[in-house]
Amino acid sequence: MSAHPRLSMNQATIKHASLDDALRVTAEGGYASIGLWREPVLEVGLAESARRLADSGLRLSTYCRGGFFTMPEGPDRRASIDDNRRGIDETATLAAAGAPGSTPVFVLVAGGLPDGSSDLVGARSRVADALAELAPHAASAGVTLAIEPLHPMYASDRAVVSTLGQALDLAEPFAPEVVGVTVDTFHVWWDPDVLAQIARAGASGRIATYQVCDWATPLAADVLLSRHEPGDGVIDFASLTAAVEATGYDRDIEVEIFNQEIWDAAWPDVVERTARAFGAAVAPHLRAPA
């Protein structure tokens, strides 16, 4: 089988696969790249995961994920910052083990409002504080922190960062190779300002990763699981992808899907179906490979 040379399988799309299974079905599916998640990596151990990634011949496109640092100062916040430092180190190790073209990108989801709090402004300011605390560590590890704005329906419980513009405002105090943004079509497609903000992100060199999946209604009862294969919903991948390409972004593009039906399917089928969906809905809007 073959897949588009820039397509990367985000491991969440085959959530129940172990690291070994994920690497194997992705490589067998003709992909050249994978986005890994911390839990399955740490289950195997970092050094062993790095060896297996190297053996797979795949590039690493991102490592998912850190963040969740909206809580006020205290032991929970210290634990989160420490955990994010470890995540940064893991990203560096894995990216070094991946095939050439691997990118040391650590995806960050901000976290929601602390329990019982309505202080969105305060939670957001603590995201800025956390970035300031983590940036030196990321810089010395050569890792890019990729703040991911999540759809506003997750603003209270998962991510107080809701728009690309807001993520870029948070990134701006830092060098672009240290703090960038994740552009995920599912989260940003609705934004009236999205094309301008993609251009802004590109102009400042801050598109750390581009992720694609589709939006369809009715939303799943658990709205976290409402993501679909590109082309199975209403997102205009032509305009979004063209806007990302126009910035000069030329790295891997992940398909990251949380969807019970897809999680329940056989992994090789998902890998194949995803390559087909990407080929039909996204690839036509990419520059021809060099």
Added chain:
Amino acid sequence: MSAHPRLSMNQATIKHASLDDALRVTAEGGYASIGLWREPVLEVGLAESARRLADSGLRLSTYCRGGFFTMPEGPDRRASIDDNRRGIDETATLAAAGAPGSTPVFVLVAGGLPDGSSDLVGARSRVADALAELAPHAASAGVTLAIEPLHPMYASDRAVVSTLGQALDLAEPFAPEVVGVTVDTFHVWWDPDVLAQIARAGASGRIATYQVCDWATPLAADVLLSRHEPGDGVIDFASLTAAVEATGYDRDIEVEIFNQEIWDAAWPDVVERTARAFGAAVAPHLRAPA
């Protein structure tokens, strides 16, 4: 019973009440104002509804709702525009029949993407076209069209207008007494730019109505029904209400809730519970009544 003098019961909160029942329980609950919906009004007939509203002694705060005009030109679009013209006329009739202080505000929800379409930009431009077509009729009827940005989770199937800033951009070509905006806390609370956009709306005299209800997770399986009484969720009513008040907005404030549990409750209980919730979560942030 008594309720805050600026509190208005939006009829959707007691969705299954007939017009008569809604007017009666709202007045008996000590409210001075009500926001009516078209379906129960038209069930009784417009002239008869106007008489009953007059008899109730209540003000009309808004009339809900029109819009749904994102479809391309053709018979469906003509039917929608005609229906919106009738809604404008109904608004004028009802506001004239309501107690002094009634406001002829017709709330507009844009509508989602037409079936099979991914053209968000086109759908949005057709909203602008519809406003241009309806504005002269609204102006001559003395009615304010109140564009309601809906939460981005409804962008594909209910409203391609997702932010207050976008609604204000759409309103700007028209006089503020002809095209304004609806500020509904549930839809805008997450927006990093919301306070600035409320100030902008106020500066241009475009806050046609302020509606309050709360956001809590997990969202209902039908995300339309995820609205809660003020104080039962995470929205910061202090900052939003203070921002609206700071613009000089001094008219009625509606509580509009779609929630199965509330719809299943006895109407007088809902009316009382809503007055209490408003008194605790919103009223402390209002100027003292003159």
